[in-house]
Amino acid sequence: MNSAIELEALPPVGNQPAYLAPLVRAIWPKRGDEINALFQDGGSDINASADHPFAIKFEGEYIGITGFYRYDDAAVGSCWHGITPSMRGRGLSRAAFDAVRLLAANKYPGAQEIIELIPSDRDTDLVPYFSKLGFRHLGEIARFDYLPKGPAWRIYRAPLRSPNAGESS
Numbered sequence: 001m002n003s004a005i006e007l008e009a010l011p012p013v014g015n016q017p018a019y020l021a022p023l024v025r026a027i028w029p030k031r032g033d034e035i036n037a038l039f040q041d042g043g044s045d046i047n048a049s050a051d052h053p054f055a056i057k058f059e060g061e062y063i064g065i066t067g068f069y070r071y072d073d074a075a076v077g078s079c080w081h082g083i084t085p086s087m088r089g090r091g092l093s094r095a096a097f098d099a100v101r102l103l104a105a106n107k108y109p110g111a112q113e114i115i116e117l118i119p120s121d122r123d124t125d126l127v128p129y130f131s132k133l134g135f136r137h138l139g140e141i142a143r144f145d146y147l148p149k150g151p152a153w154r155i156y157r158a159p160l161r162s163p164n165a166g167e168s169s
């Protein structure tokens with residue numbers, strides 16, 4: 001794990017720091033404003049009160065965001081995970097993801113798995129990445145009202161407590 005990574009807790013609803021909106025727009029150029037609005041009103045996931053969003057810091061700079069939420073009794077969900085374009089490809093996402101898994105495992109001792117919901121319109125770019133982190137699709141499709149309509153949202157699962165479960169190249 002990259003030990004220079006720090007996770008800084010963000011408030012789950014409203015009162016977001018000034019750096020957050022530009023960072024989110026840089027990470028998700030097509031959906032940045034929509035995601036910022038969700039951040040402000042907490043309408044992000046199944047149970048907004050259980051959201052745990054973080055800014056990712058590296059060498060004193062805010063370079064990404066990540067987070068987790070309670071998915072069900074046996075699992076946490078991963079959300080808001082992204083690295084600003086200029087800092088990608090350096091292992092920082094994997095390091096932040098490992099740190100999130102550790103925090104989520106400590107927060108929810110009964111949870112065994114971590115879930116990532118991947119929309120079908122992003123299969124090509126995200127499936128190879130999350131497969132590397134140890135996620136597998138068992139055929140389940142998510143049907144929650146908060147998910148944007150259009151794509152099918154596939155449920156990918158990985159063990160919560162095996163940070164090195166993913167393949168490494």
Ligand SMILES: CC(C)(COP(=O)(O)OP(=O)(O)OC[C@H]1O[C@@H](n2cnc3c(N)ncnc32)[C@H](O)[C@@H]1OP(=O)(O)O)[C@@H](O)C(=O)NCCC(=O)NCCS
Binds near residue numbers: 027028081084132169
């Ligand atoms: C997906 C994303 C987080 C990856 O960030 P990154 O910093 O480039 O990832 P890392 O450098 O930590 O790479 C981790 C591993 O995944 C691999 N990887 C990264 N992007 C990949 C891709 N598109 N396809 C396949 N593998 C990929 C790396 O090779 C690395 O493997 P290794 O550890 O075996 O060497 C980044 O591209 C991003 O922020 N995208 C926009 C936001 C987004 O779509 N988030 C996804 C969920 S909402």
